[in-house]
Amino acid sequence: MSTTTAEPKGAAAQDGGGIHRFPDSQPLRLDSGAVLAPLEIAYKTYGELNEAKSNAILVCHALTGDQHVASVHPVTGKSGWWERVVGPDRPLDPGRYFIICTNVVGGCMGSTGPASINPETGKVFGLTFPVITIADMVRAQAMLVEALGIETLFAVIGGSMGGMQVLQWAADYPDRLFSAVCVAGAARHSAQNIAFHEVGRQAIMADPDWKSGAYDAAGVRPEKGLAVARMAAHITYLSEAALQRKFGRELQRDGLSWGFDADFQVESYLRHQGASFVDRFDANSYLYITRAMDYFDMPGAYGGVLANAFVKSRHVRFCVLSFSSDWLYPTAESRDVVRALSAAGCRASFVEIESDKGHDAFLLDEPQLDLALRGFFASAAQLRGL
Amino acid sequence: MSTTTAEPKGAAAQDGGGIHRFPDSQPLRLDSGAVLAPLEIAYKTYGELNEAKSNAILVCHALTGDQHVASVHPVTGKSGWWERVVGPDRPLDPGRYFIICTNVVGGCMGSTGPASINPETGKVFGLTFPVITIADMVRAQAMLVEALGIETLFAVIGGSMGGMQVLQWAADYPDRLFSAVCVAGAARHSAQNIAFHEVGRQAIMADPDWKSGAYDAAGVRPEKGLAVARMAAHITYLSEAALQRKFGRELQRDGLSWGFDADFQVESYLRHQGASFVDRFDANSYLYITRAMDYFDMPGAYGGVLANAFVKSRHVRFCVLSFSSDWLYPTAESRDVVRALSAAGCRASFVEIESDKGHDAFLLDEPQLDLALRGFFASAAQLRGL
Numbered sequence: 168m169s170t171t172t173a174e175p176k177g178a179a180a181q182d183g184g185g186i187h188r189f190p191d192s193q194p195l196r197l198d199s200g201a202v203l204a205p206l207e208i209a210y211k212t213y214g215e216l217n218e219a220k221s222n223a224i225l226v227c228h229a230l231t232g233d234q235h236v237a238s239v240h241p242v243t244g245k246s247g248w249w250e251r252v253v254g255p256d257r258p259l260d261p262g263r264y265f266i267i268c269t270n271v272v273g274g275c276m277g278s279t280g281p282a283s284i285n286p287e288t289g290k291v292f293g294l295t296f297p298v299i300t301i302a303d304m305v306r307a308q309a310m311l312v313e314a315l316g317i318e319t320l321f322a323v324i325g326g327s328m329g330g331m332q333v334l335q336w337a338a339d340y341p342d343r344l345f346s347a348v349c350v351a352g353a354a355r356h357s358a359q360n361i362a363f364h365e366v367g368r369q370a371i372m373a374d375p376d377w378k379s380g381a382y383d384a385a386g387v388r389p390e391k392g393l394a395v396a397r398m399a400a401h402i403t404y405l406s407e408a409a410l411q412r413k414f415g416r417e418l419q420r421d422g423l424s425w426g427f428d429a430d431f432q433v434e435s436y437l438r439h440q441g442a443s444f445v446d447r448f449d450a451n452s453y454l455y456i457t458r459a460m461d462y463f464d465m466p467g468a469y470g471g472v473l474a475n476a477f478v479k480s481r482h483v484r485f486c487v488l489s490f491s492s493d494w495l496y497p498t499a500e501s502r503d504v505v506r507a508l509s510a511a512g513c514r515a516s517f518v519e520i521e522s523d524k525g526h527d528a529f530l531l532d533e534p535q536l537d538l539a540l541r542g543f544f545a546s547a548a549q550l551r552g553l
Numbered sequence: 554m555s556t557t558t559a560e561p562k563g564a565a566a567q568d569g570g571g572i573h574r575f576p577d578s579q580p581l582r583l584d585s586g587a588v589l590a591p592l593e594i595a596y597k598t599y600g601e602l603n604e605a606k607s608n609a610i611l612v613c614h615a616l617t618g619d620q621h622v623a624s625v626h627p628v629t630g631k632s633g634w635w636e637r638v639v640g641p642d643r644p645l646d647p648g649r650y651f652i653i654c655t656n657v658v659g660g661c662m663g664s665t666g667p668a669s670i671n672p673e674t675g676k677v678f679g680l681t682f683p684v685i686t687i688a689d690m691v692r693a694q695a696m697l698v699e700a701l702g703i704e705t706l707f708a709v710i711g712g713s714m715g716g717m718q719v720l721q722w723a724a725d726y727p728d729r730l731f732s733a734v735c736v737a738g739a740a741r742h743s744a745q746n747i748a749f750h751e752v753g754r755q756a757i758m759a760d761p762d763w764k765s766g767a768y769d770a771a772g773v774r775p776e777k778g779l780a781v782a783r784m785a786a787h788i789t790y791l792s793e794a795a796l797q798r799k800f801g802r803e804l805q806r807d808g809l810s811w812g813f814d815a816d817f818q819v820e821s822y823l824r825h826q827g828a829s830f831v832d833r834f835d836a837n838s839y840l841y842i843t844r845a846m847d848y849f850d851m852p853g854a855y856g857g858v859l860a861n862a863f864v865k866s867r868h869v870r871f872c873v874l875s876f877s878s879d880w881l882y883p884t885a886e887s888r889d890v891v892r893a894l895s896a897a898g899c900r901a902s903f904v905e906i907e908s909d910k911g912h913d914a915f916l917l918d919e920p921q922l923d924l925a926l927r928g929f930f931a932s933a934a935q936l937r938g939l
Contacts, residue, residue, distance in 0.1 A: 298811040357802075358793075358796035358799070358802065358819045359796045361802070361819050362784075362823055363788060365824075366785045369784060370759075372813070373756075391759035394755070395755050395756045398751070398755060405745075407744075407880075407883075415744055416853065425684040427754065427758070434748070434751045437752070441755070462809060464802060467802065494793075494880075
């Protein structure tokens with residue numbers, strides 16, 4: 168039941184954030200051995216940090232997400248990408264929690280990335296930007312959380328690549344976590360995951376306007392290549408059943424065109440996905456972030472035994488969620504994570520949510536996801552004394 | 554057990570064929586209303602037609618296949634694409650059957666297609682080539698079969714798009730068929746099928762060397778776009794399990810490159826698939842043939858009831874085969890075909906072959922496929938008095 172007379176639920180509207188610039192004396196040391204300095208991290212916050220600094224939640228975004236988790240996107244004008252989860256009366260209510268979302272390093276919404284100025288040359292990084300990893304993204308987030316004066320996060324939560332960051336947080340900063348929620352994630356990228364990303368990268372690099380990554384200096388953008396990359400990726404976010412239910416073989420017009428116009432609604436939808444994506448995303452960022460995901464291999468980093476990643480995380484309360492029709496990061500990947508957590512002696516709750524919406528279900532209207540998150544956070548908040 | 558002393562098994566080596574040119578008086582009337590004349594159909598034959606002309610088998614190729622089903626490919630120098638099925642001591646033995654394989658209309662290995670000369674302009678068709686359908690392909694095959702003096706085919710068989718042609722044959726020319734074998738096919742293209750094809754088409758059209766289809770006149774070829782299209786499609790031909798088993802996260806070299814070289818073997822494999830494909834395939838043909846597949850909708854053509862397509866095929870012996878890990882044309886699609894055949898009163902045997910090789914299993918070493926085909930053809934041949 169919604170009411171129109173209810174008092175505003177606390178600090179929901181008071182979102183903050185900006186760009187945090189770390190001085191050269193606080194560089195980001197990357198897994199590759201390279202160093203980023205100065206480092207800038209763009210972030211948004213919602214709600215207020217309580218006096219005990221015990222109510223902070225870090226939300227980690229997916230491949231093409233950004234810090235605008237619950238507020239209007241400055242480029243597209245669309246609402247935040249996870250307003251189903253973050254917002255007044257939502258599972259993560261800014262009236263109760265202090266919610267932080269950062270743009271990942273390598274991104275294109277304000278954090279240092281390939282479109283930033285390389286201080287050594289005074290020119291845009293382009294391909295001189297160092298390759299980054301999921302652990303680098305997490306390291307930068309940890310620096311920001313520390314800069315905000317927060318010793319321990321009440322929770323870190325994310326879906327897809329955000330879920331990978333959650334697992335990396337648990338491995339690298341267990342002492343700074345109370346709970347961790349990994350939605351539709353995986354502990355490493357499979358051959359098929361890598362293959363789809365490689366198609367997207369090749370589509371970008373095949374565009375002559377990519378210019379070996381130096382398109383900014385040439386005053387062009389590889390929009391066609393990036394659009395194709397997005398289209399290919401978008402199919403992997405949906406299940407076959409969802410595509411069939413949503414579009415089937417429905418036509419755009421009466422009858423076929425007998426040509427190469429978008430005859431089918433699914434074609435038109437995909438073209439729109441591609442075309443609108445290039446307005447808000449940078450092609451080189453797409454290369455770097457997909458690379459980070461492909462390099463992600465937590466079992467590999469821990470001698471082939473994923474459980475070893477979590478032996479210091481026994482005090483962390485884990486929640487792992489997957490979707491039954493997700494074929495990009497299937498439930499089996501989440502089960503592997505849960506098994507490793509159990510083997511490491513961690514407490515982990517696991518729910519496979521029945522849904523035919525595919526990987527994208529984590530962003531969509533899924534009441535079971537709401538319920539699972541509400542239940543988990545209610546219990547964790549009680550334990551945390553919130 | 555193989556032996557080196559065995560006698561050659563009849564006419565295996567005696568392959569024939571060529572290009573059959575139909576005069577202008579025998580045009581191909583297309584579903585679009587357009588007419589192709591003169592029509593040329595490139596084909597190969599293996600074995601000899603018996604006196605009763607009762608032992609002819611038509612093999613239908615898939616999207617990127619051609620007439621070289623069991624002989625060395627003139628461009629790549631590789632062996633025929635279905636030598637596992639067609640050849641001495643194989644299920645379709647040229648010592649016993651007269652095997653015909655045609656390049657589909659719209660193709661690029663000799664049959665009339667977008668790379669042919671448009672007789673009205675004297676220039677390469679390019680995008681002035683009319684959009685074709687699976688039924689058009691079958692109509693052209695029927696013309697060739699008739700020209701070869703064959704009234705009734707002992708069998709028509711094909712995998713993937715070849716399986717679609719088989720179903721179309723049964724609907725359009727039931728009186729000219731004794732048996733029909735549909736492998737890893739479907740009676741219509743799903744939204745996901747269309748979506749993947751649209752990504753491929755957009756990749757080709759995004760290549761500036763495509764030049765709105767008129768690349769031939771410009772002396773260029775949209776190789777990068779076509780390679781990306783092939784890479785995206787190739788992933789759909791394999792199962793996740795097959796990719797994982799074949800490549801996993803195996804690296805090309807010791808250690809990561811920390812760049813955008815092909816670090817992972819699966820990347821290198823995909824790049825090779827893309828690069829080698831453009832040597833043997835025409836980009837416009839890829840557009841036209843994918844379009845034909847997307848337009849394929851037998852239930853739609855029969856008032857939404859697939860069974861109606863087969864009411865005149867009750868004398869045809871059907872065999873429908875699918876592979877358990879095929880997610881491009883999943884077993885459910887084959888089951889729909891079998892259900893429709895049963896509803897129409899046709900005799901249909903159906904086998905779902907357990908395989909983790911994905912859609913490509915129909916081209917690979919699958920002993921269960923051999924067994925199923927041998928069993929079906931042994932029984933059908935006996936009934937046919939062969």
